[in-house]
Amino acid sequence: METTPSVTDVEKQKRAAPPVAPNSGTTGRETSQIWDHFSKFIAKGVKCLKSPFKSDKWQTTLKPIKRGWPEGGSTEKGVFNMDEIKRAITEFIIIDEQPFRAVEGEGFKKLMAKAFPNFEVPSRVTVARHCLRIYQEEKEKLKELIKNQRICLTSDTWTSIQNYTYMVVTAHWIDDQWNLQKRILNFFQTPDHKGETIAKGIEDCLLGWGIENLFTVTLDNATSNDAAIKSLKGRIEDWKGGLDEQIEPISHIRSAIKFVRSSSSRFATFKSVAEKVKIDTRGLVSLDVETRWNSTYTMLDKALKFEKAFARMYVDDQNYQKQCREIGTTTKNPSTDDWKNVKAFVKYPIVAKIARDILSIPISTVASESAFSIGGRILDSYRSSLSPKTVEALICIQQWLRSPSKECKLEDILEEVQKIDEIEEEYPNSPLRID
Numbered sequence: 001m002e003t004t005p006s007v008t009d010v011e012k013q014k015r016a017a018p019p020v021a022p023n024s025g026t027t028g029r030e031t032s033q034i035w036d037h038f039s040k041f042i043a044k045g046v047k048c049l050k051s052p053f054k055s056d057k058w059q060t061t062l063k064p065i066k067r068g069w070p071e072g073g074s075t076e077k078g079v080f081n082m083d084e085i086k087r088a089i090t091e092f093i094i095i096d097e098q099p100f101r102a103v104e105g106e107g108f109k110k111l112m113a114k115a116f117p118n119f120e121v122p123s124r125v126t127v128a129r130h131c132l133r134i135y136q137e138e139k140e141k142l143k144e145l146i147k148n149q150r151i152c153l154t155s156d157t158w159t160s161i162q163n164y165t166y167m168v169v170t171a172h173w174i175d176d177q178w179n180l181q182k183r184i185l186n187f188f189q190t191p192d193h194k195g196e197t198i199a200k201g202i203e204d205c206l207l208g209w210g211i212e213n214l215f216t217v218t219l220d221n222a223t224s225n226d227a228a229i230k231s232l233k234g235r236i237e238d239w240k241g242g243l244d245e246q247i248e249p250i251s252h253i254r255s256a257i258k259f260v261r262s263s264s265s266r267f268a269t270f271k272s273v274a275e276k277v278k279i280d281t282r283g284l285v286s287l288d289v290e291t292r293w294n295s296t297y298t299m300l301d302k303a304l305k306f307e308k309a310f311a312r313m314y315v316d317d318q319n320y321q322k323q324c325r326e327i328g329t330t331t332k333n334p335s336t337d338d339w340k341n342v343k344a345f346v347k348y349p350i351v352a353k354i355a356r357d358i359l360s361i362p363i364s365t366v367a368s369e370s371a372f373s374i375g376g377r378i379l380d381s382y383r384s385s386l387s388p389k390t391v392e393a394l395i396c397i398q399q400w401l402r403s404p405s406k407e408c409k410l411e412d413i414l415e416e417v418q419k420i421d422e423i424e425e426e427y428p429n430s431p432l433r434i435d
Contacts, residue, residue: 080116082119085116085119086122086130087130087134089103089121089122089127090127090130090131090134091134091401093127093131094131094134094394094397094398094401095398095401095402097398100124100125100127100128101124103121103122103123103124103127104121104123104124108121109121128390131390131393131394131397132389132390132393134397135393135396135397138397138400138401139396142183142400143209143210146171146173146183146209146211147210148213149173149175149213150173150213150214150215151171151172151173151211151213151214151215152171152172152173152215152216152217152218153169153170153171153172153202153205153214153216153217153218154169154170154172154217154218154219155167155168155169155170155198155201155202155217155218155219156168156219156220157190157193157198164189165189165190165191165192165193166187166188166189166190167186167187167188167189167190167198167201168184168186168187169184169185169186169201169202169205170182170183170184170185171183171185171209171211183396183399183400184395184396184399184400185205185209185396186201186204186205186208186392186396187391187392187395187396188201188388188392189388193222193224194224194227195224195225195226195227195228195229195230195231196227196228196231198219198224198225198228198231199227199228199229199231199232199235200231200235202217202228202232203232203235203236206236214236217229217232248338249334249337249338249339249341249342249345250296250300250342250345251332252332252333252334252335252338253299253300253303253334253338253339253342254287254288254299255330255331255332256310256331256332256333256334257285257286257287257299257303258287258331259320259323259331260285261285261286261287266319266320267284269313269317270284270285270306270309270313271284273309273312273313273316273317274306274309276312277308277309277312279305279306279308279309280305283302283305284302284306285299285302285303285306286298286299286302287299297346300342300345300346301346303342304339304342304343304346307334307339310333310334311333314333320333321333
């Protein structure tokens with residue numbers, strides 16, 4: 001006999017087998033009854049919070065490690081940073097000497113749409129603004145880098161295709177790791193090629209960068225540059241810094257030694273004073289040849305032994321004391337500070353510093369002249385409307401950002417040529433040549 005199910009049994013069956021959601025678009029897939037308590041709606045403009053292309057500037061993503069991918073290898077965590085992408089685009093424009101309008105090109109936009117679908121490509125105006133911002137940031141970094149360095153300068157002038165006169169100033173120095181460094185400091189318009197104009201341009205560069213330890217200035221052999229050097233000396237002769245702190249103590253000790261060595265009687269007096277203060281008189285003081293720095297080092301090294309003898313002679317020898325006190329005299333009795341400075345001077349780090357200064361002196365203005373090749377490419381007939389400020393930023397920052405050139409090996413060149421030949425053989429009927 002068949003049993004009619006009760007109402008209670010029917011309710012249990014309904015709960016055990018949830019109905020198909022209406023208008024769900026599925027083919028019989030069942031859903032939980034929990035959705036009966038929600039109202040369905042479609043929101044416009046809502047993005048998945050887990051999307052790597054959402055507007056979060058610091059979205060963490062996974063990127064494949066090059067080694068063995070995709071067959072093998074693994075992934076590592078990366079950061080999708082909008083600001084870094086914008087900076088990379090700006091550096092691409094600067095380093096590869098691209099026009100600002102390159103970011104508005106159809107091909108570039110298509111590339112960025114494939115690489116970063118949700119990235120908003122900046123306009124040419126925004127890129128130009130970023131160039132100037134990066135220039136200011138890198139300039140402050142460079143100021144810190146050269147602050148305590150002894151700087152050698154080269155400079156030259158150039159006339160552009162638009163018949164404007166430009167001047168470039170390049171700094172050279174050897175860093176603490178003994179690497180020769182050079183940076184373009186300024187690239188600016190000048191009214192003419194006159195010596196006074198060049199001198200003022202170099203002075204403005206020194207003041208603008210806060211350079212006090214100027215060692216040398218190298219210009220080519222034009223007549224106007226002779227006038228420029230003469231004018232520049234007059235402009236900066238009152239500046240302190242560089243070897244001035246060492247030159248004065250060296251000069252005082254040299255003048256005292258000159259007095260001692262000027263006659264046999266004075267030399268005998270000095271020898272007797274040295275014996276009084278219990279100093280071995282073998283290997284007495286000697287003068288240097290002022291054009292040879294190694295002889296100066298020898299002179300100072302020997303003189304240090306007789307510091308007490310010079311101090312005693314100033315007390316005992318009235319003739320020496322009178323000579324030092326005369327107005328306008330070149331003879332000076334070395335002070336305690338003079339001896340301290342010279343002691344530091346003859347130590348190895350100071351000698352090494354002198355060697356660094358000497359090695360950093362450029363023998364030509366080629367480094368500055370090379371900037372005009374860049375200037376000629378940037379200031380072509382299509383970009384002649386760029387302002388001088390923008391031109392300077394582009395030329396300077398390109399050199400600052402570029403990686404140092406690497407040695408080009410013949411084996412690498414031949415290998416690259418062979419690879420290009422193999423690629424062209426794959427497309428024998430293609431008119432395209434890979435240059």
